[in-house]
Amino acid sequence: MLVEAMALSDAEWQAIVLSLKIAGSAVGWILIPGIAVAWLLARHEFRGKALLDGLLHLPLVLPPVVVGYLLLLSLGRNGWLGQWLYQGFGFSLPFTWQGAAVAGGVMAFPLLVRAVRLSLEAVDPKLEAAAGTLGANRWRVLFTITLPLAIPGLLTGTVLAFARALSEFGATITFASNIPGETRTLPLALYTLIQTPGKEAAAARLCVLSIVIAMLSLIASEWLARRARLRLEERDR
């Protein structure tokens, strides 16, 4: 009886798997641009740097619904970018899980950039200059010195971004809507249950599930960060 009561329903499984898929894809598509932008901000001076920095932080301070609406305006079928995507590739983002991944990625982007930028700035530029005198070009310096030394921050940023994408609600529901099996992630499923009279128990179950997943990702993040630290320290010792 208890085991059956504990077992997850299909709808619950669907929401979990979908959430993980969307959050994973969100992190996947922002990872490389995020590192690139963080590197640009950490290691280069250029015109408009302050503007870029400000724009990057917008998703942190804007209401998520505004971000979702802006995405709809630009990436919707009639949006300037969406039109080009649809006519050029027959590809449309709104109301799809890919769209939800885009929304989650945009919301998580500033967190990723911030964490990676901090860890890149902590890498001693003198070591990079030394690598240059040993004949390493800019790319080799990046891949053999800068990024390896920034790995703890890279991991933290990735997990943080994943957690942010997982909990994304406002931008997702505005841009990708709340379609079961397509864009109904855990937060959206929870919201739907709360809106439905008599589903309090089911809502409570999802609530507990969310807490469990959040805890697991926090633990995973701690574990990864500690492992990376230990590896660097072991190398230092």
Added chain:
Amino acid sequence: MSSADALECHVQKRLGDFALDISLSVPASGVTALFGQSGSGKTSLLRLIAGLDRPDAGRVRLGERTLTDIANRTHVPIHKRQLGVVFQEARLFPHYRVRSNLTYGMPPSARPRFDDLVSLLGIEHLLERLPGTLSGGEARRVAIGRALLTQPRLLLMDEPLTGLDGERKQELLRYLVRLTREIDIPVVYVSHDTAEISAIADHLALVEQGRLTAHGQLDELMMRLDLTDRLGGFDAATRLSAKVVDHDSHYSLTRVALDDGQTLRIPAIEQPPGTPIRLRVGVRDVALAHVMPEGTSYRNGLSAVIEAIEPSPQAPSASEVRLRVGRQRLRARLTRQACDEMQLEAGKTVIALIRSVAFDSRF
């Protein structure tokens, strides 16, 4: 630029209130010391040569190759300059083992030199260690090896002994002196320490307030009275080149011969007979006599000819006597009173007495 020069630079750069304006030629062999007080611009000059900074005007040429020419908008990036750079701090990569640090910039053609260089630097036993576990002196030796294994056409060293304590400093200096005799690439060595420079350098470029104020063979510059204040002052010295003859293990002394066959006894050194060494002789450690005295503790008496006697810039009581010993030159600082009473004058032959225990640097 003569064909014997490895590097020629003529650079100008403004750094805040400070203006650097230097023309320098570095001979194709030997160690050229860039010498000056901190803030004189010697490290800035090294950075311009290395390509870490860009001059406001001027050019840098390495052999036939132009590295920087502002007028032609040429500025070869740092990683294509083929210059070895050893920084003040070792700057080893903390996430690579010593071996990987050494091979980071090593072309396959340098492979055969790896073992020799590693043993010359005494770092064989460190290869599998991580840089964080090395002492300051060990880390610098690895950094020097790492720079040399890139097969540079010129080695730039920026005060590589800074921050090491006395014992470690002497040890690394011994490695450096041995190394600079073994390798056949020119070295530019930045330092503000006269003892360090007299141990290692062949040529000297004196940098003061962003300008080059003297440039030439170190042995000759050490003879110049007008540079005494800059090159040691009270502790000014000159150098003698010699070869090891034999060792006296009972008294722990080593006999060395100058080029004219005269010999000196110095505290024992390890080098085998035949090894060329340089002796730093403090100007206050040389006394003069008309004949070799009997019953004296002086172990060394060199027959020398007085070239000139001039008032010392250091003290009104003293005179600086410049001497010729064979083809080499030596300075002695005596009281004016002694010079007068002994009736010393240019052209006279005298005995230069040097205490054996006065030889401190043994390279």
